[in-house]
Each structure stands twice: as C-alpha cells, then as structure tokens.
Amino acid sequence: MEIIKINHSIHERFHFDTPLVIAMGFFDGVHLGHQKVINTAKKIAEQKGLPLAVITYDHKPELVYKKMDGNDKRYITIYRTKMNILEHLGVDYVFYINYSYSFQAQSPQNFVDNYLVNRFNADTVVAGFDHTYGDKDADMDRLPHYADNRFSVVKVSADLIDNKKVSSTRIRRNLESGHIKTVNKLLGRPFYNEGVIVHGYARGRELGYPTINIDYDGLQMMPSIGVYVTKVKIGNEWFEGMASIGRNETFGDNNPITLEINLLNFNRNVYGENVQVKWLYKIRNQVKFTGIDNLILQMDHDKMVTEKFFENV
Structure with a gap:
C-alpha cells in the first residue's frame, strides 16, 4: 500500500x-x-x-x-x-x-x-x-x-x-464508559493500542503481581479507568494478562493515569519492547482500598476472573 x-x-x-x-x-x-x-x-x-x-x-x-x-x-x-x-x-x-x-x-x-x-x-x-x-x-x-x-x-x-447505527461517536461513548465488549462488537475486532514498556514504581512486584508499564501515545483514546482482561503482543508472541488503567488511588490521590499489566505465567525482562495491547473484557472499576491486604485479595480475585475468561474462549 x-x-x-x-x-x-x-x-x-x-x-x-x-x-x-x-x-x-x-x-x-x-x-x-x-x-x-x-x-x-x-x-x-x-x-x-x-x-x-x-x-x-x-x-x-x-x-x-x-x-x-x-x-x-x-x-x-x-x-x-x-x-x-x-x-x-x-x-x-x-x-x-x-x-x-x-x-x-x-x-x-x-x-x-x-x-x-x-x-x-x-x-x-x-x-x-x-x-x-x-x-x-x-x-x-x-x-x-x-x-x-x-x-x-x-x-x-x-x-x-x-x-x-455503527459510528465512531458510539464507539467513543462506549470506550469512555468502559463497555469494551460493545466497542469490540462495533469495531468487528478487539480494540487495541500500542506502546513501549517502561519502568514504573515496581509496586506490583512488591504485591506479588509484577506488571509491565506501558507508555502509549497521548492522542490514543483509551478505555475508562478500571481493570480489564487483555492480551499483549511482545515480539511475535501473545501473552494473557490483566490490565489496570488508572491512578493507583490506594497509593495516593493525585497520581497520573498509568497503564500497568500483569502477564500470567510470565517472567522476562522486556523493558524497551514495543507492544500491542488488545482489550477484551472489563472486570471492574478502580477502587481505593483501605489497606494493602485488601488490594492483594482483590487482585487474587481479578486473576481468577482473567484465567476463567481465557478458559472459556
């Protein structure tokens, strides 16, 4: 072309x-x-x-x-x-x-x-x-x-x-509301974005859920703040994961919005890799937890939801 x-x-x-x-x-x-x-x-x-x-x-x-x-x-x-x-x-x-x-x-x-x-x-x-x-x-x-x-x-x-009517306006409205299943239905494919893996605060590793942090284009529309089931392409391989897009309110009220993804059964150094993220299902909205233990319990549940999603597709 x-x-x-x-x-x-x-x-x-x-x-x-x-x-x-x-x-x-x-x-x-x-x-x-x-x-x-x-x-x-x-x-x-x-x-x-x-x-x-x-x-x-x-x-x-x-x-x-x-x-x-x-x-x-x-x-x-x-x-x-x-x-x-x-x-x-x-x-x-x-x-x-x-x-x-x-x-x-x-x-x-x-x-x-x-x-x-x-x-x-x-x-x-x-x-x-x-x-x-x-x-x-x-x-x-x-x-x-x-x-x-x-x-x-x-x-x-x-x-x-x-x-x-299938329209860009309708898709944008559903992205802003986190209705990712509807977005994908209107697109005829999974919504996706691209970015590069960068260093974050390493909080996920301390919680037992290490994440890749993805820097993405500021002109790219993204789903609303929340936790999602995703697939991530690194090189020529696809990996299953659960993504959090939000401000990590448990760790403060004025954090910038970040995209962090915990990849299932994954343990590699991939800093600097260009990646593609497919958004498949919204698990929940973002929640401000009163303690780290409550956050870990919720992440355990999010992981079970993610694993069950992939078992059923």
Missing part, C-alpha cells in the same frame, strides 16, 4: 493516469460501518480491474473550527493503526490529506474538479450516506451533480447493530 501525503492546494502536476475506485471518509476506528464502505469500493475495484484508493485526513475536521480538549482531541485509531488496518483491507493507495482551513473552504465543485477528477482520476467514488467533504452543500446527495457524469457515485447505507 502506498501512502501519499497531500497539502492543499495540491500540486498542479500531480495526476493519476490509471482510473481509481475511491472510498472517502475520515474512518476513525475503521469500524464495521467504515469497513462496509471500503469493502463496497473494493468489490467494485475488483469487478473493474482497477486499484482501490482511500481519501482520508490527518486529523479531525473539527480542529479547523472549534477548540478541542480531553478525549475530543484523541482518536480511536491513531495514524499507524489506521494505516495497518487499511492495508489489511486491501487498499492500494491512501491519499492522506492535511485537513486545513483552506482545504475546507474550497467549494464542493472545486474539490470534485481539482481532486477527484483532475488529480485522482476517479472512476467511482464510494462513501457513507452521511459523509461530507468540505464546505456547505458538500454531501453525498449532491455529489452526482458535481460529478456531472464524469465518475460514478455509490452511497453506502448505515451499518446497524442492535438497531442503532
């Missing part, structure tokens, strides 16, 4: 000679609804014998017109994760556009003429029914008008689970 990074205004000599089937969308999460769009485009590309391309953006369009804080500025899938998933889905080209004010301010007709027709040589453009691509009147209902028979337009209907 080739990733082509583009700043507006696109260079006048940039042009694809081969016609392309193009899927458009920000695709944060690349969830089942997004996959429906991309797989629709892929099927058309295969039928026509053409490459499959995706148009997506380097950040949320909302950054252009409003202040964003907290989880609003974070992503379900950061850049590397999104690109890996798109490649796995069979995408040939990604047009990775810097979503700037000037890009958004161009008229819909200019976007269609300058990007879809003159630069990307679109044969077919596929997007979700609610996709927009710039200033006002830039929606899928009006795209055939702007296309003026120069390319085909395919509008993909919503994907529904439990009679509700």
